[in-house]
Amino acid sequence: MSSERTARWLRFAWIAGIAAFLAVSVMPLSRSPLPGVEMGDKIAHFGVFFVLALFPVVTGAVRVRTVFLVLLVLAITSESLQALVPFRSCEVADLAADVMGLLLGLVIGVVLARKK
Incomplete structure (x- = not known):
């Protein structure tokens, strides 16, 4: 598979991950994504954005600046939309x-990408 074709697939996978996150973030849920874990929802939020930032930066599929801006807008938008969904809330x-x-995903991604 050519490197350009691989990059296109990686970008597609990144966009699909974002779409999946956005779909789940506006679903009415009544429980924490990690039941029985204190602050499980915060861990889930951190983990999703860590992976969504790390993956495209390490692979070089998407520019760091683009990843930062897209995911920052996604974070703000998803939290704002949750204020409109039953059983969800907008939390700082x-x-x-x-x-x-x-941010941690970007930093680690940049460090790992430079070691390649």
């Missing part, structure tokens, strides 16, 4: 977990 702590996962 969730947004903070999203941004922390995003």
Whole structure:
């Protein structure tokens, strides 16, 4: 598979991951995504944004600046939309977990990409 074709597939996978996150974030849920784990929803928020930031940066499929801007807008939008969904709420702590996962994913992604 050519490198350009691989990059296209990686970008598609990244966009699909974002779409899946957005779909789940507006579903009415009544429980934490990690039942029995204190602050499980914050861990889930952090983890999703960490992976969504790390993956495209390490592979070089998407520019770091693009990843940062797209995921920052996604974090703000998803939290805002949750205010409109039954059994969901817009929480600053969730947004903070999203941004922390995003930033750590970017930093680690850049470090790993430079070692390649």
